[in-house]
Amino acid sequence: xxxxxxxxxxxxxxxxxxxxxxxxxxxxxxxxxxxxxxxxxxxxxxxxxxxxxxxxxxxxxxxxxxxxxxxxxxxxxxxxxxxxxxxxxxxxxxxxxxxxxxxxxxxxxxxxxxxxxxxxxxxxxxxxxxxxxxxxxxxxxxxxxxxxxxxxxxxxxxxxxxxxxxxxxxxxxxxxxxxxxxxxxxxxxxxxxxxxxxxxxxxxxxxx
Numbered sequence: 001x002x003x004x005x006x007x008x009x010x011x012x013x014x015x016x017x018x019x020x021x022x023x024x025x026x027x028x029x030x031x032x033x034x035x036x037x038x039x040x041x042x043x044x045x046x047x048x049x050x051x052x053x054x055x056x057x058x059x060x061x062x063x064x065x066x067x068x069x070x071x072x073x074x075x076x077x078x079x080x081x082x083x084x085x086x087x088x089x090x091x092x093x094x095x096x097x098x099x100x101x102x103x104x105x106x107x108x109x110x111x112x113x114x115x116x117x118x119x120x121x122x123x124x125x126x127x128x129x130x131x132x133x134x135x136x137x138x139x140x141x142x143x144x145x146x147x148x149x150x151x152x153x154x155x156x157x158x159x160x161x162x163x164x165x166x167x168x169x170x171x172x173x174x175x176x177x178x179x180x181x182x183x184x185x186x187x188x189x190x191x192x193x194x195x196x197x198x199x200x201x202x203x204x205x206x207x208x
Contacts, residue, residue, distance in 0.1 A: 082139065082205040083168040088113050091142055091202055098166070102158040104150035107195065112143040114204075144200040152176075155196050162200075173199040 086094075088111045099106045117138040148155065155176075162169050175197045 082203045085204050085206055099148055103154045104148040104158060107149055108147040110145040114140045114142060140204045142202040144202060146198045149193050149195045152194055168203045170201045172201055
């Protein structure tokens with residue numbers, strides 16, 4: 001059995017073939033190109049934004065450098081008044097040497113080393129988060145309790161030296177007292193010994 005194609009059938013087949021070719025072109029060529037163009041446009045937009053940000057940062061660079069240098073200079077000024085990070089033995093030696101230099105006797109020296117950078121709260125401010133609420137590196141405070149004995153004149157000189165020559169040591173509190181001591185056990189002769197208790201803070205900083 002043979003089938004004879006009419007002119008109408010041939011035209012329909014040709015039209016169907018054309019539609020298939022166009023469909024293939026759309027799905028295999030045009031749509032991928034459109035997607036590729038969209039992706040490239042998105043990349044171009046991203047690159048433009050990045051270039052604009054880079055140019056803005058480049059324009060700000062001189063001002064940022066200037067600010068950085070000023071901050072470094074300011075930090076160095078503050079650090080000049082602070083001690084580098086020290087161990088408790090180094091603080092002990094520093095203070096006992098000063099005590100001996102003023103003719104005093106260190107009767108007790110207790111040092112509590114810091115575990116983290118200081119967070120100083122304003123006096124009387126219950127809602128104050130402090131100077132370092134995030135616990136970042138900064139000033140480290142070693143707490144010292146020091147008892148010395150000797151003459152009142154030498155004690156005054158020692159206090160002046162701490163205030164004048166050792167700005168990294170802050171005097172928090174001072175109290176004086178006196179006690180009797182036996183000079184001669186046979187005769188019971190005694191005299192008065194003046195003592196001074198000091199609470200100090202040794203301010204330290206890591207070198208920047």
